[in-house]
Amino acid sequence: MKEKAYYSTKQREEIIKALKELEGKDITIKDLLDYFKNNDIKIGQATLYRNLDSLVEENIVRKYTLANERSARFEYIADVHDCHNHFHFKCEKCGKLIHFNCETFLKAQNHLAQEHGFDINHLNTVIYGECRSCTNHKK
Amino acid sequence: MKEKAYYSTKQREEIIKALKELEGKDITIKDLLDYFKNNDIKIGQATLYRNLDSLVEENIVRKYTLANERSARFEYIADVHDCHNHFHFKCEKCGKLIHFNCETFLKAQNHLAQEHGFDINHLNTVIYGECRSCTNHKK
DNA sequence: TTGCGTGCAAAGGTTTTGCATGGCA
DNA sequence: TGCCATGCAAAACCTTTGCACGCAA
Numbered sequence: 001m002k003e004k005a006y007y008s009t010k011q012r013e014e015i016i017k018a019l020k021e022l023e024g025k026d027i028t029i030k031d032l033l034d035y036f037k038n039n040d041i042k043i044g045q046a047t048l049y050r051n052l053d054s055l056v057e058e059n060i061v062r063k064y065t066l067a068n069e070r071s072a073r074f075e076y077i078a079d080v081h082d083c084h085n086h087f088h089f090k091c092e093k094c095g096k097l098i099h100f101n102c103e104t105f106l107k108a109q110n111h112l113a114q115e116h117g118f119d120i121n122h123l124n125t126v127i128y129g130e131c132r133s134c135t136n137h138k139k
Numbered sequence: 140m141k142e143k144a145y146y147s148t149k150q151r152e153e154i155i156k157a158l159k160e161l162e163g164k165d166i167t168i169k170d171l172l173d174y175f176k177n178n179d180i181k182i183g184q185a186t187l188y189r190n191l192d193s194l195v196e197e198n199i200v201r202k203y204t205l206a207n208e209r210s211a212r213f214e215y216i217a218d219v220h221d222c223h224n225h226f227h228f229k230c231e232k233c234g235k236l237i238h239f240n241c242e243t244f245l246k247a248q249n250h251l252a253q254e255h256g257f258d259i260n261h262l263n264t265v266i267y268g269e270c271r272s273c274t275n276h277k278k
Numbered sequence: 279t280t281g282c283g284t285g286c287a288a289a290g291g292t293t294t295t296g297c298a299t300g301g302c303a
Numbered sequence: 304t305g306c307c308a309t310g311c312a313a314a315a316c317c318t319t320t321g322c323a324c325g326c327a328a
Contacts, residue, residue: 006308007302007303007306007308009301009307009309011308012308029292029293030292042310043309043310044309045311046294046295046310047310049292049293050294063206063207064206067202067203067263070292071293072292072293098257102251102255104247104254105247105251107243108243108244108246111241111244112241112243115243116241117272117274118237119268119274120266121231124206125265125267125268127257128259128260129258129264130260131256132255132257133256145282145283146283148283148326148327150283150284151283168317169317181285182285183285184285184286185285185287186283186284186285188317188318189284209293209317210316210318211317
């Protein structure tokens with residue numbers, strides 16, 4: 001990983017602020033552009049894309065793609081969770097992302113590493129499924 | 140899930156054949172178009188997209204997106220694995236996708252369902268990381 | 279024969295890029 | 304001052320769609 005100096009610009013700060021404000025949601029570029037428009041903040045979309053790229057590289061933001069979608073989604077992660085060390089579950093019904101510290105899964109992870117030689121990258125791994133409240137709602 | 144009759148066309152068969160032939164790789168639309176060009180098979184790209192959509196709906200093919208990629212990737216899955224019931228691990232270095240039946244992980248999955256109410260969808264879940272042979276190669 | 283499938287080209291949506299200008303350190 | 308960042312518009316990229324024709328059942 002190479003060191004790089006990033007300038008602290010107004011745009012960069014506004015983007016981080018917006019991501020924090022929308023935390024817990026699946027945020028698209030469009031969401032951000034709308035947010036900026038509603039708050040009278042002027043940020044070109046190229047700037048938005050470029051800043052998000054940087055933030056992803058710095059591990060301040062996670063980038064992911066939902067199944068059957070064309071546009072990327074983003075989530076603010078820094079200084080809230082240490083996302084290197086736990087699992088992420090995403091409910092496909094309500095979209096909620098759950099950061100998950102669970103002994104059982106960490107044991108399974110160790111087993112996987114030691115017995116099968118597979119080292120998990122938690123930053124890119126998302127387990128999809130359905131959460132309890134969505135399951136209950138169906139009934 | 141609605142029932143639908145699918146015609147068995149030459150194009151559909153060629154696409155399935157190509158996917159089987161490229162099994163184990165991360166297959167893009169471009170890979171398939173190249174494959175067809177190299178084998179003198181004429182298939183329009185719209186036909187390719189439409190067939191892949193159908194195949195995904197029929198659970199014959201899995202569609203997924205790698206991190207930081209814009210184009211979708213595909214994998215042939217039918218009649219080889221019952222992908223509803225096991226985990227999938229993908230090595231971010233060599234790209235290999237491993238279908239994984241592991242007691243420890245199934246137990247963890249049960250724990251997750253019973254204690255945390257989260258029901259995993261294996262068709263959409265891929266665990267990313269690094270496999271043993273890639274880890275060994277680095278040294 | 280019926281209606282889904284195909285192929286082409288155009289349209290649509292998302293992301294990237296070139297370039298002149300602006301702004302942080 | 305020296306670079307990196309920004310903004311605009313155009314380009315590039317991936318996927319979908321409309322329509323006329325073809326082909327499986």
